[in-house]
Amino acid sequence: MTRRLPWYGLGLLILAQICYPLTDGGARAAVTVTTVVLGYLLSVGHAALTRGPRVATVLVLVTTGGGLFVEAAGVASGVPFGDYTYSGALGPKIAGVPWVIPLAWTWMAWPAWLAAVRLVRHPVLRVGVAGVGLAAWDLFLDPQMVAEGYWTWSNASPSLPGVPDVPLGNYAGWLVVAVLMMTVFNGLAGPTAIVPGRDAPMYALYLWTYLSSILAHAAFLGLPASAGWGALGMGLVALPLAISLRVRG
Template sequence: MSASERSSWARPAVPAAEWPSWALLGALVLVQICYPLTSGGVRAGLTVTTVVLGYLLSVGHALLSRGPRAAAALVGTATLGGFAVEAVGVATGFPFGTYDYSGQLGPKVLGVPLIIPLAWTWMAWPAWLAALRLARSRAARVALAAAGLAAWDLFLDPQMVAEGYWVWQSPTPALPGVPGIPVGNYLGWLGFALVLMAVLASAAGPSGGRALGGDAPMIALWLWTYASSVLAHAVFLGLPWSALWGGVLMGAVVLPLLPALRAAKDGLPRPGRRA
């Protein structure tokens, strides 16, 4: 093979702006791998660390790839909006049911641990970027992103309840095999996620509605979150039913992304190029 032919097969270099995202993603994956190998206070610390890394990853990516407006929109809708809906939820029982947070996840304001709205933000951004690759209309993108974010909770809540990080006072009716969490909680997640994504789609501006080659770290995060959650719940955490529910329902949103990626050149648009 000639030098020119080898050059044509070479993968493009990762732009410097993407390195922070890949580095944060790598650190997050490492922490999550350590999670099932620990217990007690160490495990709670790893939970907080994961959320903080995820928050920095998503907000940082929004800023670097799409500018201050998109980053501010993400923080306003998911961080501030997430805190507001959680504070209302703790105080009134709407829209997630009557629940309380333990003190294991760090300091609380209005009964809400400060990392909780960071978790909304962490996963809202990759859910939105994945939806950009699955639908053309804004309404369809909002619906898909909201469904994906709400389906992620089929993994999150069973795992966190099993650790005692929060508890519902009236956890019925529950999904078969997943006690301790009322079905109404998942409906509340879906309702708020729809509002969050609709506002984000509008507030992020034109750049927030375009899929970019530099989104690769966030798409990788989305796929990793799904696959690692199924594996962890089924094998390491002793939560086979949440592995099944989450695997099926989140999979309905995540798995169609795979053929969409394969249909694009080199799986994802080349770094620096718009989809």
């Protein structure tokens, strides 16, 4: 039964995400929060079930705790993401940061890490691939959330072509933070081996996030430029992962 729990969790997450383009206003904000919570529980739960409570605890401390720290620093100082502020749409805040935001770091950090574990053996390269896998998600995330008014930058220049409301420095900040997170996680959690047959839900989560984000941005959310940039950036990890699963099973 426990082997099926991550698949059930992934199914609930997908159902919630399908509701996103079908809603707006307060209902869409509620769907956003629900989606993040479900993704968080899915990733932490999978880590606990497959690697044990110690690894799951390290994951939470590094990515949830670390996510809150860097987001609070960002809101207060503009470092490392630029000068930005959160609206009140996503619920209560901790140090200026909606409580749900740090959970999003953990949600995608774990599948990005497991994708890197599958793709790369060298520990240093693995950390780099995992960091890219996490940071590239933001090429979808920030344009989508800014379009909804959940946060805004005071100065978004320079920016990627077609994505005028998110500064390039934000993506650079994400990459630096993501690599640091993966470095610390690797050091504290220790070597992470593939668990045959148990990591498939996380691979599916990563690939679903990639493909569904392209579709949603291009066809439903009116964000074709971020669909393209996200396809390129996240594809650096998602496409090799898909090929690996196709070739090696």
